[in-house]
Amino acid sequence: MSTTGLAPQECAITVLGGPTTVIDIGGLRIVSDPTFDAAGPHGYLTKTAGPAVDEDAVGPVDLVLVSHEAHPDNLDERGRAFAYAAPLVLTGPLSAERLGRPVIGLSPWTSYTLPRRDGGGDLTVLAVPAVHGPEDGERDADGNINCEVTGFVLSAQGLPTVYLSGDNASIRAVAEISRRIPDIDAAVLHAGAARVPAKFDGRPLSLDGRGAAAAAAVLGADTVVPAHYDGWAHFSEGLSEIELAFHEAGLSSVLRVAAHGTWVQLPR
Template sequence: MSVSETLSTGLSREDCAITVLGGPTAVIDIGGLRIVSDPTFDEAGPHGYLTKTADPAVDEDGLGQVDLVLVSHDTHPDNLDERGRAFAKAAPLVFTGPLAAVRLGSPAIGLSPWASHSVPRRDGGGDLTVLAVPAVHGPEDGERDADGNVNCEVTGFVLSGQGLPTVYVSGDNASIHTVAEIARRVPDIDAAVLHAGAARVPAKFDGRPLSLDSRAAAAAAAVLGAGTVVPAHYDAWAHFSEGVSEIELAFHEAGLSSVLRVTPHGTWVQLPR
C-alpha cells in the first residue's frame, strides 16, 4: 500500500500519519488501521449550552473504512455529537471509559485507566495495543464526583505496536500531573495529539481551563518528550479561549517549535516509523 493511496471516498489512506478534522476529531492511520478519535460531524450551530462554529474538514462519508473509534467521553457534545455518536455506533469497535461504554452500548468496550486491549493490525505486523490512560477534565483541585472524576469520566489513549511509533491521544485533560504519570509509565511516546484549546465554561471551576491551555500543552510536550505534537480541540467551538496563534507562541517561547505540527484540517502529518 502506497503512502498516499487516495480513497475514492475522500480522505487519502496513509501508512503512518495523523490529521485533525476540526474540534477534537483526529484520524490516525497506523498499522494498516484507520482510527478516529472523538468523532464530531454535526454542522455548525448550537448544541445545548455549547456552540459549534465550523463544520469538519471531512465528513464521515469521506473517511472510508474505519476500524476503530476512540471516545474520550460521551457526555459533552463537543467531543461526541449526534452524527459522531451514530458514526461510533456503526464502527466495528469503540474504546472508551467504563461508564461511557455502558451508556453507548455495543460495540463499545470500556477500559479503565491502565487497562489495555489488542487489535489485529491490517499490515501483517501483529497487534496494535490500545492502552487507556487517565485524564482530568478540569483543574487538579476541582471537585470530584462520586466516581472520583473532575467534571466527568474522561479517558486518554496510548497506541503502540512493534515497528510503530507510540502515539498518545490526550482527550480533554488539563492536568500536567496526569501527563507526568503517563510519561513515567510509558517513557517512549513518539507523538502526541493534545487537546489544547483551553476550553472554558464560566459556570464551571471559576472559568478555569477544562483542557490544556497553550503553555500547559507546551509543558506536556516537554514532559512527554514526544518528537511530534499535533494540537487538536482548539477551534470549531465557541468555548475555546485559545487558538493556533497562542499554541504556536507557547511552543516558541518554550523552545519546542520543532516538535509542533500545525497543518490545515484534513492535511496529514506524517509520523516516523
C-alpha cells in the same frame, strides 16, 4: 467541507476540526472523538464550524476512540452514528455503560489488542488517565473532575507510539503517563483551553498553550499535533496562542500544524 476521500496513509495523523482526529497506523484507520455535525447550538455549547472532512470521506474505519460521551463537543449526533457504525469502539467504563453495547469500556492502565492490517502483528490500545478540569476541582460521585475522560496510547512493534490526550488539563496525569511509558513518539493534545464560566470559576477544562508545551516537554515526543482548539465557542485559546507557547518554550520544532484534513506524516 470536503467530501473527497482521505487516501490511506502508512503512518500519519490528521485533525478534521474540533477534537476529531484520524490516525492511519499499522494498516488500520482509527478515529478519535468523532464530531461531524454542522455548526449550530448544542445545549449550552455552540459549534462554530463543521469538520473539514465529512464522515463519508473518512470512509471505513477499524476503531473509534471516544475520550468521553458526556459533552457534545467530543461526540455529537452524527459522531455518535459514526461510532455506532464502526466495528469497534473503545472508551472509559462509564461512557461505555451509557453508550451501551457493543462499546467496550477500558479503565485506566488496561488495554485492548487488535490485529494490524499490514501483517505486522498486533496494535495495543492502552487507556490512560485524564482530568477534565483543574486538579483541585470538586469531584463527582464517581470521583471524576467534571466527568470521566479517558486518554489513549497506541503502540506496536516497529511503529511510533502515539498518545491521545482527550480533554485533559492535568500535567500531573501527563507526568504519570510519561513515567510509565517513557518512549512516546507522537502526541495529539487537546489544547484550546476550554472554559465554561459556570464550572470551576471559569478555569480551563483542557490544556492551554503553555500547558500543552509543558506536556510536550514532559513527554519528550518528537511530534506534537494540536487538536480541539477551534470549531466551538468555548475555546479561549486558538492556534496562535499554542504556537506562541511552543515558541516561548523553545519547542516549536516538535509542533506539527497542518490545515484540517491534511496529513502529518509520522516517522516509522
